Amino acid sequence: MKQLENQIAVVTGAGRGIGRAIALKFAAEGADVVCVSRTAENSEKVAAEVRALGRRAWAYAVDVASGESVNAAAEKILAELGRVDILVNNAGVTRDGLLMRMTDADWDTVLNTNLKGAFNVTRAFSRAVLKQRAGRVINITSVIGLIGNAGQCNYAASKAGLIGFTQSAAREFAARGVTVNAIAPGFTETDMTAELKPELKEQVLKQIPLGSFGKAEDIAHAAVFLASPGARYVTGQVLAVDGGMVM
Numbered sequence: 084m085k086q087l088e089n090q091i092a093v094v095t096g097a098g099r100g101i102g103r104a105i106a107l108k109f110a111a112e113g114a115d116v117v118c119v120s121r122t123a124e125n126s127e128k129v130a131a132e133v134r135a136l137g138r139r140a141w142a143y144a145v146d147v148a149s150g151e152s153v154n155a156a157a158e159k160i161l162a163e164l165g166r167v168d169i170l171v172n173n174a175g176v177t178r179d180g181l182l183m184r185m186t187d188a189d190w191d192t193v194l195n196t197n198l199k200g201a202f203n204v205t206r207a208f209s210r211a212v213l214k215q216r217a218g219r220v221i222n223i224t225s226v227i228g229l230i231g232n233a234g235q236c237n238y239a240a241s242k243a244g245l246i247g248f249t250q251s252a253a254r255e256f257a258a259r260g261v262t263v264n265a266i267a268p269g270f271t272e273t274d275m276t277a278e279l280k281p282e283l284k285e286q287v288l289k290q291i292p293l294g295s296f297g298k299a300e301d302i303a304h305a306a307v308f309l310a311s312p313g314a315r316y317v318t319g320q321v322l323a324v325d326g327g328m329v330m
Contacts, residue, residue, distance in 0.1 A: 085113030086311040093117040093160065093167050095147050095204055096174035098125025100273035101223060104299035105171055105306045106140075107132055112307055114169065115139040117160055121146055121174075147174045147200030148192075150207075157207035166215060167208050169310045172201035172245075173223040182236045190237045197241035201248060213259045219310045220256070220263040222249045223302070226325045229267055242267075246321055253319035262318035264309045269325025271297040292327035 092109050096102035098120030106116045110133040118133065118140060120126040126142035133140035141163075145156045160167065175197045178189035201222055212218035227235055228242025246265055253263035270287050279287075288294060305324050308314055323329055 085111075086307060086313075087169070088113035090114040090168040090310070091117070091164055091166060092169035092171065092310070093119060093204075093208065094171040094173060095119045095145075095200070096223075097129050098122060099129075101268065101271065101299045101302045102171070102173040103129050103132075104303040105173065107136065108300065108303035108307055109169070109310070110136040110138040110140070112311075113138070114310075117141045117143060117164075117167070119143045119145050119147070119156070119174070147172075147204055148195040150199075150203045153200075153203040153207050157204075161208070161211050167212060168215075168217070169219045169221070170205065170208055170212070171221045171223065171306060172204055174200050174204075175223065175241075177235070177238050179234050179238070181234055185237060193237040194241050194244075197238070198244045198248065201245055205252060209256075212261055213256060216260045218256075218261040219314075220249075220252065220261065221306050221309050222263070222265040224249070224265045224267045224321065226267050226269045226323060226329050229321070229323070229329050249321065250319045257318055262309075262314065264314070264317060264319065265321045266302055266305050266309070267321050267323045267325065267329075268302050269297055269323065269328045271299060271302060273299060290328055291325070292330070295326065297324060297326060 092114045094106045097106045097118040116133045118126045118130045123144035130140035130142040224245045225242040227239045231239045249265040
């Protein structure tokens with residue numbers, strides 16, 4: 084039997100990169116997937132890929148920073164599907180810049196998407212998941228939330244905040260049999276890292292003991308583990324998938 088047979092998963096930021104890899108890996112492991120992205124085009128594209136793997140899929144265009152939009156989508160999803168077993172908060176953005184030059188908009192956009200977005204989505208589904216007395220919440224944070232990074236005060240704050248959110252929610256949800264964990268990817272080959280300058284990539288690689296960037300599939304494998312029956316007794320943890328960068 085596949086590890087996630089007949090589970091229903093909601094994955095935010097599913098339109099590309101890590102979110103897409105998680106959605107497809109979940110489908111390969113037997114899950115049906117609700118693909119959430121800011122654009123209908125990206126959501127539907129990944130949903131079609133999930134269906135090609137023989138699983139059911141639904142596409143939703145939602146700005147996770149908007150509590151109103153998230154609540155409306157969650158209501159529709161639960162009304163149609165009846166339940167959600169796995170929730171992956173992966174949606175995230177960057178607006179890099181030195182602190183002294185960072186605008187209010189740069190700060191607010193990143194915090195509202197990366198941190199408040201996870202709060203909005205988890206809150207919207209929490210009542211249903213807790214009522215089931217079973218479920219998995221997986222938050223995608225970052226090694227930057229563990230060690231910081233010059234030029235990313237907003238991003239680091241959002242990802243560090245997500246770790247605190249994970250641990251607090253884990254304590255709240257544990258009595259109902261719902262686990263809450265986080266994955267902290269290191270530098271992973273995505274559209275974001277593709278924009279890095281060659282000299283910066285070389286500098287980063289020197290900090291990674293395994294000597295290479297990760298792949299989106301590496302994060303997806305970790306997400307499958309945390310969503311699987313094998314992780315029944317794991318909650319409130321942060322799993323760094325980073326090639327040894329922060330050990």
